[in-house]
Amino acid sequence: MQLAIVKGRATSTVKHKSLAAVRLLICQPLGVDATAYGDPVLAVDKLGAGAGDKVVITSDGLGLRELLGDGNSPARWWTLGIVD
Numbered sequence: 001m002q003l004a005i006v007k008g009r010a011t012s013t014v015k016h017k018s019l020a021a022v023r024l025l026i027c028q029p030l031g032v033d034a035t036a037y038g039d040p041v042l043a044v045d046k047l048g049a050g051a052g053d054k055v056v057i058t059s060d061g062l063g064l065r066e067l068l069g070d071g072n073s074p075a076r077w078w079t080l081g082i083v084d
Helices: 061-068
Strands: 002-009 025-027 041-045 052-059 077-082
Touching: 002 041, 025 052, 025 077, 041 052, 041 061, 061 077
Parallel strands: 041 077
Antiparallel strands: 002 025, 002 052, 025 041, 052 077
């Protein structure tokens, strides 16, 4: 699990079938001092997070494949929670 801040949404005209009708967010992982850490990642969002929200993201592949209902999805990151 990783704390991140949502920078915005990604729009795609062509997606893998497992990502049809799924929101993709651009998330910037944060370090322990709440500063940007590493490169931004694309995360699947089913929680309704928006730009500026702090979220908890995870790269748990099995959990994401279960969430999407597709065992062959190429997605890696997904939002696990929105931080209050």
